[in-house]
Amino acid sequence: MxxxxxxxxxxxxxxxxxxxxxxxxxxxxxxxxxxxxxxxxxxxxxxxxxxxxxxxxxxxxxxxxxxxxxxxxxxxxxQDEHHHHLVCENCGKAVEVEPPSEEWISTTAQAHGFEVRRHEFEIFGLCPDCSASAKSQ
The missing domain is CATH 1.10.10.10 (Winged helix-like DNA-binding domain superfamily/Winged helix DNA-binding domain)
Incomplete structure (x- = not known):
């Protein structure tokens, strides 16, 4: 040993x-x-x-x-596949969401002369609990 x-x-x-x-x-x-x-x-x-x-x-x-x-x-x-989230900036709670379509991403990039190699898509804000708590203060 x-x-x-x-x-x-x-x-x-x-x-x-x-x-x-x-x-x-x-x-x-x-x-x-x-x-x-x-x-x-x-x-x-x-x-x-x-x-x-x-x-x-x-x-x-x-x-x-x-x-x-x-x-x-x-x-x-x-998930094993590529996915995206809504994320609470206060407590870190996350919900998996569907992003804009791959076609939208590709079309938008091409319209600006970009070639898409990868993308990251997260939406940040406050979850319902943190939003309610912030409004009550």
Whole structure:
């Protein structure tokens, strides 16, 4: 048995704990928020490990990643196909939505002399709960 084997097991266990915690979230969360949740549940996982694993999940397509106010947020990805969201800027709640058609995207790009290579489409605002809360203040 080498000294590397326990390290691999721990890393796998940490990855699983982080992945499960992310899957249990119904909103976009920051690495710091997820780290705090893990600590509250009694898990010992470093913040750097949470960042690294969330970025790895995002790069592999198992998590969505967006940026709000210069903060990277993550959400477990429930679809294998390309998709888009309505995102609450206050609480991070997300709803998957249909974007404008691919034809509209292509036509609009061509009208301005662009060749589409990829696109990102997220709509940001306040969810009904946060909107109602803001109006009552």
């Amino acid at each position: 080498t000294t590397e084997e326990p390290k691999k097991t721990r890393s796998t266990a940490q990855k699983a704990v982080i992945g499960t915690a992310l899957e249990n979230e119904r909103r976009f969360v920051s690495a710091q928020q997820l780290h705090r949740t893990l600590e509250d549940q009694g898990h010992t996982v470093g913040l750097a490990t949470v960042y690294r694993q969330l970025n790895s999940l995002s790069e592999s397509g198992y998590a969505d990643s967006i940026t709000i106010a210069e903060t990277q947020l993550f959400r477990a990805c429930s």
